[in-house]
Amino acid sequence: MWTYERSLQYPVNISKPDAQSAKIIITQFGGPDGELAASQRYLSQRYSMPFKQVAGLLTDIGTEEMAHMEIVCAIVHQLTKNLSLEEIKASGLDTYFVDHTLGLWPQAASGTPFSATVLQSKGDAITDLVEDMAAEQKARTTYDNLLRFIDNPEVRDPLKFLRAREIVHFQRFGEGLRIVQDHLNSKNFYAINPEFDLRKPRCGS
Amino acid sequence: MARASREELMRNYQVMCFYLDDITLYLQTHPTDQAALRSYEKFKQLKKEAAKEYTDAYGPLHSDNVYVTDRWTWADMPWPWERQE
Numbered sequence: 401m402w403t404y405e406r407s408l409q410y411p412v413n414i415s416k417p418d419a420q421s422a423k424i425i426i427t428q429f430g431g432p433d434g435e436l437a438a439s440q441r442y443l444s445q446r447y448s449m450p451f452k453q454v455a456g457l458l459t460d461i462g463t464e465e466m467a468h469m470e471i472v473c474a475i476v477h478q479l480t481k482n483l484s485l486e487e488i489k490a491s492g493l494d495t496y497f498v499d500h501t502l503g504l505w506p507q508a509a510s511g512t513p514f515s516a517t518v519l520q521s522k523g524d525a526i527t528d529l530v531e532d533m534a535a536e537q538k539a540r541t542t543y544d545n546l547l548r549f550i551d552n553p554e555v556r557d558p559l560k561f562l563r564a565r566e567i568v569h570f571q572r573f574g575e576g577l578r579i580v581q582d583h584l585n586s587k588n589f590y591a592i593n594p595e596f597d598l599r600k601p602r603c604g605s
Numbered sequence: 606m607a608r609a610s611r612e613e614l615m616r617n618y619q620v621m622c623f624y625l626d627d628i629t630l631y632l633q634t635h636p637t638d639q640a641a642l643r644s645y646e647k648f649k650q651l652k653k654e655a656a657k658e659y660t661d662a663y664g665p666l667h668s669d670n671v672y673v674t675d676r677w678t679w680a681d682m683p684w685p686w687e688r689q690e
Contacts, residue, residue, distance in 0.1 A: 406666045407619060408685045409626070411612075415688070457633045464626065474686035481688075568627070575634035 402463070409467040410561045414478040414554045419491035421550050422479035423509065426496075428472045428546070428562070430506025430514035433538040435472055435562075439465035441519040441535060445528045448595050451583060454525065454576045458532075461569050468562055473504045475558060524593040529577040533570055540566035612689055614659040618666070621652040 428434045442462035449455040480493070480502045488497050495511065506514035520531050543563035550556055581589050592598065625648045632641055656666055664682045665671050671679050683689070 403667060403669075406682070406685055407615060407622070409619070409623065411616065411619060412686070413688055453633060453636070457630070460626075460630055460633060464630075470686065477686055478688050568630070572630055572634055579634065 402466075408471055408474060409464070410471055410558050412471060412474040412478060412558050414475065414552070416552065416554070417481065417483045417487070418479050418552065418555070419483050419487050419493040421552070421555055422476045423491060423493055423496070424546060424549060425472065425479070425555075425559070426476050426504075426507060427509035428539070428542060429469060429476065429504065431508035431512075431542070432518040433535065433542045434506070434508075434514075435465050435469035435539075436506050436514055437516075437519045438462075438535060438539060439469060440516065441521065442532065444519075444521040445532075448523050449525060449528075450595055450598065451525065451580055453579055454529070457572060457576045461572065464565070464569075468565065471558055471562060475555060476504060477502075479555070523595050525580045525595050526577065526589065527593075529573055529580060532573045533577070536566045536570035536573060540570070609658075609662065611663045614655070614662055618652070618655040618659050621648055621655045624648040625652050 430436055439462050442458040442465065446455045446458035446462065449458060483493070483502070488494050496505075496507075499505070508514075519535075520528070522528050522531070540563055543559055543566065546559055547556060547563070550559065580594060584594060585591070625645070628641055628645050628648060632638065632645060635641060660666060660670060665679070668679050671677070
C-alpha cells in the first residue's frame with residue numbers, strides 16, 4: 401500500500417503564469433514518456449519479477465515516479481492557475497480548456513490522451529529492464545527538449561531536477577539488469593525467459 | 606532567534622528525504638556498501654528530526670499524525686502543489 405505525504409519531492413513555486421509552457425510540460429504527465437506511464441510500467445512489472453532485489457528497485461522507482469507525476473502536475477497547475485481568457489486563447493490552450501477548463505488531465509503535448517500502449521510489462525526480466533532503461537532515456541530526452549523552450553528559472557529548476565533523476569534511474573536499472581544476468585548462464589543470457597522458464601515445478605507435477 | 610519559516614522547514618525536510626531516497630535506491634543495488642549504510646542511518650535520523658521540527662511548527666505531514674482538537678484540521682493547511690504565497 402501507499403500513504404500520502406504532504407510534501408513535494410522537490411519544491412515548485414512559480415510566480416508567473418505561462419500557458420505556452422504548460423501546454424508542452426503536460427506531456428510529462430500523460431505523454432508517451434511521461435511520469436504516469438513510468439510509474440505504471442515499473443509498478444506493473446514488479447509482481448512477476450523473480451529476483452527480490454530487482455522487484456524492490458521497481459517498487460522504489462515506481463513510487464518515486466508517482467512523486468514526479470505530482471511535481472509535473474504542480475508545475476502545470478501553477479503555470480495555468482491565473483491565466484486570463486485572452487492568454488488562454490492566444491497560446492492555443494483553448495482547445496484543452498474547452499474540455500478540461502484548468503483541471504489536470506493526462507495527455508501528451510499533441511493532445512493525444514494517455515494510453516497504456518506506451519508502456520510494456522512483458523513478464524520477462526531482461527525484456528522489461530531493457531524497456532525500463534530505454535524509458536528513462538526517452539524521458540531524459542523529453543526533459544532536454546522542454547528545457548530548450550523554457551527560460552523561466554522557476555520552471556527550469558524543477559524540470560532540471562526531474563531530468564537528473566532519469567539519469568540516476570537509468571544507472572540503477574542498468575545495475576538491476578546486471579543483477580539478473582548474474583543469476584543466468586553467461587554463455588547466453590537471452591536463451592530463456594528468466595521469469596517463466598526458471599519457475600520451480602509444482603509439487604506432484 | 607526568529608522562528609523558521611514554513612518554507613525553510615519544508616525545504617530542510619525535503620533535503621533529508623531526498624538524501625534518504627537516493628541512498629535507499631543506491632543500497633538496492635549495492636547492499637554491502639558500508640559508507641552508504643552509515644549514510645542511511647545518519648539521514649534516517651536527520652529526516653525524523655526534520656519531520657518533527659516541521660510538524661511541531663506547521664502541522665502534520667501524514668494523516669496519521671493529526672493533532673486532534675474539536676474539529677478535523679488535516680485539510681486546513683495548504684496542499685503541496687499550491688504555490689507558497
